[in-house]
Amino acid sequence: MENLLVAVPDTIPGAAPDEDAAVEHARSFLHALGVPCDSPGTVDTPRRMAEAYAALLSAPEFDPTTFPNDECYDELVIVKDIPVRSVCEHHFLPFTGVAHVGYLPGDRILGLSKFARVVEMFARQPQVQERLTVQIADWLVESLAPRGVGVVIEAEHLCMTLRGVQAAGTSTSTSALRGLLRERPQSRAEFLAVLQR
Numbered sequence: 787m788e789n790l791l792v793a794v795p796d797t798i799p800g801a802a803p804d805e806d807a808a809v810e811h812a813r814s815f816l817h818a819l820g821v822p823c824d825s826p827g828t829v830d831t832p833r834r835m836a837e838a839y840a841a842l843l844s845a846p847e848f849d850p851t852t853f854p855n856d857e858c859y860d861e862l863v864i865v866k867d868i869p870v871r872s873v874c875e876h877h878f879l880p881f882t883g884v885a886h887v888g889y890l891p892g893d894r895i896l897g898l899s900k901f902a903r904v905v906e907m908f909a910r911q912p913q914v915q916e917r918l919t920v921q922i923a924d925w926l927v928e929s930l931a932p933r934g935v936g937v938v939i940e941a942e943h944l945c946m947t948l949r950g951v952q953a954a955g956t957s958t959s960t961s962a963l964r965g966l967l968r969e970r971p972q973s974r975a976e977f978l979a980v981l982q983r
């Protein structure tokens with residue numbers, strides 16, 4: 787069983803966050819916004835804020851081992867409704883939704899549970915939805931050399947629904963298609979049809 791070496795993208799924070807500094811700066815930030823954090827309910831809010839953001843920005847490590855496609859499986863593999871939890875890099879507010887990932891295997895396959903790990907690896911950093919979609923697709927292309935890859939993300943951005951235009955319930959869709967899922971209309975249609983079900 788061959789291990790494929792996969793470089794973890796350097797945009798993922800590698801160093802442990804300085805939690806004490808994050809707590810103090812969260813306190814200053816809230817103070818500057820007129821939130822003094824001196825009531826029983828708010829005295830620990832800076833610490834909780836810091837911990838919440840640290841959690842949103844750290845993905846658990848995973849083993850991206852791929853396997854030979856011994857069964858010569860050559861039809862579409864689609865993993866639907868993978869949770870997406872990320873942070874918009876423009877407003878530092880969360881966006882959440884689902885990712886649907888499909889691929890046409892070549893010589894290598896990836897364990898099905900690993901698709902959620904790949905999504906998480908790229909989601910747990912300051913992001914824009916378009917880049918997140920492309921990064922997942924390109925990682926799969928580089929790691930699996932599949933015949934085709936499709937990634938669709940549907941997400942709600944709190945920066946849209948809580949502020950600005952306040953378009954509650956608005957969902958944003960992005961997609962990245964590679965290889966045969968981009969070039970062959972039949973494969974593309976099959977992938978998109980499965981997502982409608």
Ligand SMILES: [Zn+2]
Binds near residue numbers: 874876
């Ligand atoms: Zn935003």
